[in-house]
Amino acid sequence: xxxxxxGWPLDDRGAxxxxxxxxxxxxxxxxxxxxxxxxxxxxxxxxxLGIPMPAEHELAxxxxxxxxxxxxxxxxxxxxxxxxxxxxxxxPAPRLRWQLSPFAPxxxxxxxxxxxxxxxxRLGIQPLLAGLKHLxxxxxxxxxxxxxxxxxxxxxxxxxxxxxxxxxxMNLFWQRDGQxxxxxxxxxxxxxxxxxxxxxxxxxxxxDVGPEALLAAEAVWVANSxxxxxPVVRLxxxxxxxxxxxxxxxxxxxxxxxxxxxxGYPPPAST
Amino acid sequence: xxxxxxGWPLDDRGAxxxxxxxxxxxxxxxxxxxxxxxxxxxxxxxxxLGIPMPAEHELAxxxxxxxxxxxxxxxxxxxxxxxxxxxxxxxPAPRLRWQLSPFAPxxxxxxxxxxxxxxxxRLGIQPLLAGLKHLxxxxxxxxxxxxxxxxxxxxxxxxxxxxxxxxxxMNLFWQRDGQxxxxxxxxxxxxxxxxxxxxxxxxxxxxDVGPEALLAAEAVWVANSxxxxxPVVRLxxxxxxxxxxxxxxxxxxxxxxxxxxxxGYPPPAST
Numbered sequence: 019x020x021x022x023x024x025g026w027p028l029d030d031r032g033a034x035x036x037x038x039x040x041x042x043x044x045x046x047x048x049x050x051x052x053x054x055x056x057x058x059x060x061x062x063x064x065x066x067l068g069i070p071m072p073a074e075h076e077l078a079x080x081x082x083x084x085x086x087x088x089x090x091x092x093x094x095x096x097x098x099x100x101x102x103x104x105x106x107x108x109x110p111a112p113r114l115r116w117q118l119s120p121f122a123p124x125x126x127x128x129x130x131x132x133x134x135x136x137x138x139x140r141l142g143i144q145p146l147l148a149g150l151k152h153l154x155x156x157x158x159x160x161x162x163x164x165x166x167x168x169x170x171x172x173x174x175x176x177x178x179x180x181x182x183x184x185x186x187x188m189n190l191f192w193q194r195d196g197q198x199x200x201x202x203x204x205x206x207x208x209x210x211x212x213x214x215x216x217x218x219x220x221x222x223x224x225x226d227v228g229p230e231a232l233l234a235a236e237a238v239w240v241a242n243s244x245x246x247x248x249p250v251v252r253l254x255x256x257x258x259x260x261x262x263x264x265x266x267x268x269x270x271x272x273x274x275x276x277x278x279x280x281x282g283y284p285p286p287a288s289t
Numbered sequence: 290x291x292x293x294x295x296g297w298p299l300d301d302r303g304a305x306x307x308x309x310x311x312x313x314x315x316x317x318x319x320x321x322x323x324x325x326x327x328x329x330x331x332x333x334x335x336x337x338l339g340i341p342m343p344a345e346h347e348l349a350x351x352x353x354x355x356x357x358x359x360x361x362x363x364x365x366x367x368x369x370x371x372x373x374x375x376x377x378x379x380x381p382a383p384r385l386r387w388q389l390s391p392f393a394p395x396x397x398x399x400x401x402x403x404x405x406x407x408x409x410x411r412l413g414i415q416p417l418l419a420g421l422k423h424l425x426x427x428x429x430x431x432x433x434x435x436x437x438x439x440x441x442x443x444x445x446x447x448x449x450x451x452x453x454x455x456x457x458x459m460n461l462f463w464q465r466d467g468q469x470x471x472x473x474x475x476x477x478x479x480x481x482x483x484x485x486x487x488x489x490x491x492x493x494x495x496x497d498v499g500p501e502a503l504l505a506a507e508a509v510w511v512a513n514s515x516x517x518x519x520p521v522v523r524l525x526x527x528x529x530x531x532x533x534x535x536x537x538x539x540x541x542x543x544x545x546x547x548x549x550x551x552x553g554y555p556p557p558a559s560t
Contacts, residue, residue: 024299025296025297025298025299025301025304026296026297026299026301026304027296027297028295028296028297028386028388029388030296030297030304031430032304033296033297033301033303033304033365033424034311034365034424034426035307035424035425035426035427035429035430036306036307036424036425036426036427037426037427037430040305067427067430067431068434094304094305103433103458104426104429104430104432104433104457104458105430105433105434106430106433106434108437115299117299117300139417140415141413141415142412142413142414142415142449142477143413143414143449144411144412144413144428144449146410146428146431147427147428147431152427153304153305153306153307153427154306154307154425154426154427155305155306155307155308155375155425156306156307156308156338156418156423156424156425157415157417157418158306158375159302159306159308159338159375159376159377160338160417160418161375162374162375162376162377163339163376163377166379178413178414178415178449186375187374187375206413
């Protein structure tokens, strides 16, 4: 991993309170994918948290360090130091750090699909922070700690009122009666950049539904801007009992092809 | 401020996800107040997050750096580095950092009481994390950013279902029909160490109530283990309109005296 040498000072508010934001960006041959969507989400987060948005050239500077091939650039922006306790400083000096790592997608998951499970943890409802990729991610960490079986690729999260939201590190999509759907993220969850880009290109309805909606789905996917789209072939309950199975078909591949076009990944093999 | 020289490495999970815990401890002449309560809360947090609890002598080591007089010791414990994304490492190597700062309590707030307000932000409900002093504190930061008038000492927080929980950095107590009460913290909020110690010594009922309970109170306080207990003389709505006023009386002073005994602060002047 190549990274800016400096870590975080002891008094940084990101380290103290999770008072900041991050973006995880797929980079191919030094060029970022979905850059506009990443900038837009970061800018939304800065607006909500009251952190000045860095200039684009500052955010893009680490790309010069990326060589040929695939890498992931992680940008972390905090409110910096200062303030009295939780109270933010009136004139914050934000702090930006980056990490660049080589990356290879998990192609077998594209081809064969994945098994996922329901998590026990329910996401708290916080409309102020919904959609943002902020640094308060203990819910994701605890949800991901619910299983250690590598055969299970992701875990689904509902909110505290039982609505489907997302997977621990990916967004969730499905097709029901021919209609593409994804959970509305007005109360919690992270609005992924691939999700944003897909919603501009495909007719995807944002819905408030419980997990029973998945049982009526012809196809289900989990997807993000780094891994692409994984078709779901099996869904387990939190206790390990299977509650849904799907056979891969053309609908799976069409959605996947659109996601992979956006990320510069090869089109899926036809099923 | 005296602190361990090192900050946080770029890949520390505390800085990345708020994956850790902290304690803020009042220290007098090198001796911590409510040490057992701080250790107990940290241990509870370690148990819930799955972070190994450091040995007491490691946690106490920074106390040797504190000189005469009052100081605040902040201990921050993270899960350390490692893991794949949100997934915690199977064998975490926790990282402990500390900061020691001189401290002087705000005596005028003890004597004259304080004005507080309701916050607009509602706390998300997350029973798994309720009571813990973890590093995901963006809600507290955003709530504290709602006002900048120094005449307002604290802001009250309700949960997303409208129940009273706490103030942004203090717990909340009141007396109603002669009975001491404090919000139950089963769904969200931080269980303060002074609150724990007071509940062992006084008959304080934990209740699930909305903010209207305060209007029926004879006395209201906000309190924590560093500042002691501030009697509330005025409560404003989020729009600045006053919704409650209290005159200081013997009930205020009795509760305050108990809190200050626990912290080694002088007893309040009689009213």
